[in-house]
Amino acid sequence: MWKVLKIQDDCEILGVMSDLLEVKGLKVQFGSSKDPVCAVDGVSFSVPDGSTFALVGESGCGKSVTALSLARLVPEPAGSYAAGSIMFNGENVLEMSNSRLRELRGREIAYVFQDPSTALNPVFRVGAQIMEAIQLHRKDVSARDETIRLMTLVGLPDPAERMKAYPHELSGGMQQRVMIAMALACSPKLLVADEPTTALDVTIQAQILELLSSLQKKLNMSVLLITHNLGLVADVAHTVNVMYAGRIVESGQVRDVLAAPAHPYTRGLLDAVPKLSGIDGSDVRLEGIDGFVPNPAELPPGCKFEPRCKYAQDKCREVEPELECRISNAEYRMEREGLVGSEGGSTTNVQQPTSSNQEEGRLVRCHYPLGGSDA
Ligand SMILES: Nc1ncnc2c1ncn2[C@@H]1O[C@H](COP(=O)(O)OP(=O)(O)OP(=O)(O)O)[C@@H](O)[C@H]1O
Ligand code: SF4
Ligand SMILES: [Mg+2]
Numbered sequence: 001m002w003k004v005l006k007i008q009d010d011c012e013i014l015g016v017m018s019d020l021l022e023v024k025g026l027k028v029q030f031g032s033s034k035d036p037v038c039a040v041d042g043v044s045f046s047v048p049d050g051s052t053f054a055l056v057g058e059s060g061c062g063k064s065v066t067a068l069s070l071a072r073l074v075p076e077p078a079g080s081y082a083a084g085s086i087m088f089n090g091e092n093v094l095e096m097s098n099s100r101l102r103e104l105r106g107r108e109i110a111y112v113f114q115d116p117s118t119a120l121n122p123v124f125r126v127g128a129q130i131m132e133a134i135q136l137h138r139k140d141v142s143a144r145d146e147t148i149r150l151m152t153l154v155g156l157p158d159p160a161e162r163m164k165a166y167p168h169e170l171s172g173g174m175q176q177r178v179m180i181a182m183a184l185a186c187s188p189k190l191l192v193a194d195e196p197t198t199a200l201d202v203t204i205q206a207q208i209l210e211l212l213s214s215l216q217k218k219l220n221m222s223v224l225l226i227t228h229n230l231g232l233v234a235d236v237a238h239t240v241n242v243m244y245a246g247r248i249v250e251s252g253q254v255r256d257v258l259a260a261p262a263h264p265y266t267r268g269l270l271d272a273v274p275k276l277s278g279i280d281g282s283d284v285r286l287e288g289i290d291g292f293v294p295n296p297a298e299l300p301p302g303c304k305f306e307p308r309c310k311y312a313q314d315k316c317r318e319v320e321p322e323l324e325c326r327i328s329n330a331e332y333r334m335e336r337e338g339l340v341g342s343e344g345g346s347t348t349n350v351q352q353p354t355s356s357n358q359e360e361g362r363l364v365r366c367h368y369p370l371g372g373s374d375a
Helices: 063-069 098-107 126-137 143-153 172-184 202-219 254-259 264-271 314-318 329-336
Strands: 021-030 037-047 052-056 079-088 109-112 190-194 222-227 239-244 247-253 324-328 361-364
Touching: 021 063, 037 063, 037 079, 037 247, 052 063, 052 202, 063 079, 063 190, 063 222, 098 109, 098 126, 109 172, 126 143, 126 172, 143 172, 172 202, 190 202, 202 222, 239 254, 239 264, 247 254, 247 264
Parallel strands: 052 222, 052 239, 109 190, 190 222
Antiparallel strands: 021 037, 021 079, 239 247, 247 361, 324 361
């Protein structure tokens, strides 16, 4: 039985308040001011110091626009920040001067993007590209020594020799390690990894995720991991926010969300993660989510997931649900005892939450969350 612990207003979420990043009611729109299209609508979350936070959702849900907003990188005036705040270490990014933003970008918030082969400059040796990132921000170290240190840190073998390579002489996984080394050049407090493994093959994906996870612990930085594959966050992230149509629809500890997703969309994303076989060795049919993410200019009036949701009822078509804390994790786990590890491959190796986060509630934007009754 579900119960509402605390109704959230548009701009607040439950959870550990972050010293590092706190996004409140962020609204980003594109197009003319007369007829704007809202790509991100009222998104709120916080990233605690030294933790990995995942943002998950299908293509077009607003993950990258949210991520780019953190360093005010959405191109303006094509895009505009219509509402909200992004507090980074106590400063509102949306109110920073251009010179402060230049300091912030790269030095305090660094990005790793999807395809390293397009992000690296093909005509410069990789060592020179890492050295340039260091020279841009730091005068206190030898750029060459620091490049070798960073290449070693990200697991590139024989760095003194490897520095001389051009990007095309490295594999995709090595190129992504170079990109991560560049991102680490200024010891950022927050590393945003936007689909960092999508362009890589499966075995290399695992290596890069493991690298990000070990760097996060070693350097005690925060990592925002963006992916469309909910299965990938299991071993890496502490907290997960699921996005749909520019909104957060479910938020909670990775362990709890993967073990018992409460939003039908999260359930659909989990069912879409490929599995080799069921627990009894039988073949498992891969379920997709019917339909497509709606165009932000043509959203349905009630729940934005309603046209694709097999649990939809009349209320869903009329009233958009709020993001609410439905139940504490402790109660939820008691109800769900025995379910962990029984719902397919993606739920077995989930990361343990930190003890300070154990009692947080689960936030869900749904009138009829799975496992519960009508709120
Ligand atoms: N520069 C832009 N101009 C107009 N619309 C944009 C722009 N950038 C993003 N959008 C729109 O904002 C919405 C969210 O895009 P976003 O890139 O954040 O999605 P995403 O979740 O990162 O998807 P993907 O997984 O494909 O990267 C989309 O509908 C997209 O078309
Ligand atoms: S509010 Fe209704 S349509 Fe939307 S996800 Fe929940 S059950 Fe489905
Ligand atoms: Mg994207």
